[in-house]
Amino acid sequence: MPKDHGIGASSKRREDIRFLTGRGAYTDDLAMQGQVHAVMVRANVAHGRIVSIDTSAAAAMPGVLAIFTGADFADVGGNPAGWLIHSRDGSPMREPKRPVLAHGKVRHVGDAYAAVVAETHEQARDAAEAVAAGTEIEELPAIVDMAGAVANADNRVHDEIPDNLCFDWGWIEANRDAVDAAMKAAPHVTTLELVNNRLVPNAMEPRASIGEFNPGTGDYKLTTTSQNPHLTKLLVCAFVLGIPEHKLTVVAPDVGGGFGSKIYHYGEEALVLAAAKKLGRPVRWTAERSESFLTDAHGRDHVTTIEVGATLDGEILAIRTNTLANVGAYLSNFSTATPTFLHGTLMAGPYKVPHVYVNLKAVFTNTAPVDAYRGAGRPEATYSLERAIDKMARELKLDPVAVRRKNLLTPDQFPYTTPVGLVYDVGNYQATLDKALDMADLAGFEARAAKSRAAGKLRGVGLSTWIEACGIAPSHLVGQLGSRVGLYDAATVRVSATGTIQVMTGAHSHGQGHETVFAQVVAEKLSIPEGAVEIVHGDTSKIPFGMGSYGSRSLAVCGSAMDRALDKIIAKGKKIAAHMLEAAEGDITFENGSFSVAGTDKAKSFGEIAFSAYVPHNYPLETLEPGLEETAFYDPNNFTYPAGAYLCEVEIDPDTGKVTICSFTCADDFGNVMNPMVVEGQVHGGVAQGIGQALVEHTAYDENGQLLTASYMDYTMPRADDVPFYQVDHSCATPCTHNPLGVKGCGEAGAIGSPPAVVNAVIDALHRAGMTHVTHIDMPLTPARVWGAMQA
């Protein structure tokens, strides 16, 4: 009988009541008294020098209240990168200032160089057109192609950076010689060049911000679409506008998806705050979908050559990768961490590989900034590795399943220190592989392939055995690696006099279901109804602190903080109970929601203890403060390492090249699972995004830096009929060894493990049909690309 309550129950998502009935309150839903409207004036060329901006015509237009240009922010700070990466030669990365509004130059189509605030949105829009008409921009040659950017020293995205190179990173540089030697000595070397295609994040809710300023108190408030309001607050205060931290509240109300793109602080947030200060009125801005396409931080965009050295029977001896990673026109907050420490550190995969070396050059181009997008670095690593291993197996005429089995770490090898700097604490990769093969009925594949052939279709099967590092992150470790912030999290548990509970979490839910799942954990721990627990998030005035939600960290890090705070609540409850029951504190036990004296029937319920804490008539006031509220900060001592095996079966229509996904099977190890339904939902969504990347999502700039796929007319999102009914399992659980809940995180797994499984399946189908010349097709595997590859 499955549980219907607490940890392990598939409790229905309580937030869906408001989300599905139109009662959510997103930033753009919030109307403010006296509000005015900001519209950004954006570059329509990718690269240009701003010669002049004449705002006089716009300023005279009806309703216009203020016009800002880059000059207005020339003296304030810039939006910084959160990680300092050092190049192989020890030099620090090149870090150009990212201003609130572009000043001097515009560096990508959509780069905002001015903003207009007016009484109505339409007035602001009209005036923004007038500002654009009054602006002269001398167009410069656009830098779009990464190889060209590095090679062309004269054409620079940032005038002070001669080769458009942000950094040239080696991981681990000390491994380099040994890897070169091992590669040279390897009986077989597989080489694969591949592109990890750039993706537009496409959150359902576009970015939006409202700035408020109270001239009477000097307080600012920013309501914004953020995955981590505290980080936004820190960046705005400490780096960009210099507002004292105690004078700014940041609220992220209901947020309709982010996938990484709403981790970062964007210039519009600073603009609405500065405008609110100037005008003394609330200033709001909401992105149009076109602005989302042009200015949300994009994802991926790597060009990689991977080499795998192996024995003739498929034992991996060495892995070497060379990658160009596009950071776009400016450094977004996590943009330097994503291609490095979230990517290079995963290049050993779930395998026992003696030698690994990663070289990655981050390149500035006249394109939208690139940063973490669901999976963030780990999908890029997994894709390179899983595609290359499949190719290696094919070249050596070995079974791809057997090759993986040969190289996977075994349960007795944990904890395992990889050659790229991580210590995997626990796992059982054979178990998830076996489970996936069994669920997908790999044994029955040939019969299904014969049926497909009879219908004129080509069938193939592809595997990916993946691992990720998430639960981001141990501060002591990331500090050594260049992070400029700590990556702990915090929670406050507030028990009311009547025994109900509010938990203020630093984690921010923007679709994940925290309000349900965190309440389940509290309910389990205290043996109280889930309905007596409320999760509060997204408001810096209510929450002690937090680093937000990304990197599959919410439950592993913030959930652990909450667990610690609950421990403190129970410990205090024991003290109160000891007093009320006239027993020694050490004799009090807490079980099933009751504080009792061990070995007796003397007991007080959780509710009675809570009441006593707030009505302390019979209470140890001389030694204990009244009230029942505890805060804990939790800093993990390692990443968590979810892992799994994904199997994808496809059919190709040889006449058109169209790929249909027949089945997709996921066997994941997420450690302990708090809510199976929510976990399944996370996997479904992640795999849908992975299938999107593999088959349909394509971000294309032309040679002038114009985004060709700037709307849904040309940018394809996966739709219901593009994805199959998934088979998802998470029974092969090896609980995380270092956090109290034993959880690993599940939010990104689907997007990490799935793209190589899909591409491997397509290549397999073509090979089975005799088209062995097709060794690789770059994503997305659109019908045109697959058909084109078949013709070659």
Next chain:
Amino acid sequence: MYNFEFAKPATITDAVKALAAEDAQALGGGQTLLPTMKQRLASPATLVSLNAIPEMIGVCVNDKGEVCIGGATTHATVAQEARAHYPGLAALASQIGDPAVRNRGTIGGSLANNDPSACYPAAALGSGALIKTNSRDIAADAYFQGMFATALAPGEIITEVRFPVPQKSNYQKFVQPASRFALVGVFVAKYADGVRVAVTGASTDGVFRWAEAEAALSADFAKGAIDALSPPKGDMIADLHGSADYRAHLVKVMTGRAVAAAG
């Protein structure tokens, strides 16, 4: 969107009058025009809605057995009401866009816009339809004049489209994955006096008839009849979603499938 005046005449005469105003623009279902206006890429001074003119709405069959469709009839209505009379046409209408598009978009609007990837031009050209306007009748063969270009004069309104009903017909659409417009769509219609094959989505000249396939299929209406043909020549569209060769190839594939499906 910029501000505009809005007129909703109840007769064709009044609509024509309203369209004579400066920068007036006819509004069918608005499925192309409204997004364009929202992006501020179009700024008509007056929108003249054609959706409240009773004589321009509905599906019927005339004495000659032709299916007559009012210019302001929605795709959803055609899908429903033409099914018994011209199933190939109704099926095409039922696959345009999504339900929201089909409930707003109109046949007159689609044909007047003549998007090179739209479905209706293939049906009209493939059926040898007659396009009736407020001032004249235009044969489909003379009506389509390239991408977004038609024989319509400024202010001229498509009031009705008359489709001769073929013995057999079918439309096969291979969708552009993002927009789900036709990357290539082929409408095949077998009439007593021959077969017509009209192709949308593929050519830089907009919808066109594939003469070689028409000849081969008129001789033998079977999928195999086009096997020996080379894909059609001419300037095929090459873009992100497919090369010219790919589109030309798809024309042949979709033609074969349409013949097979037509039975």
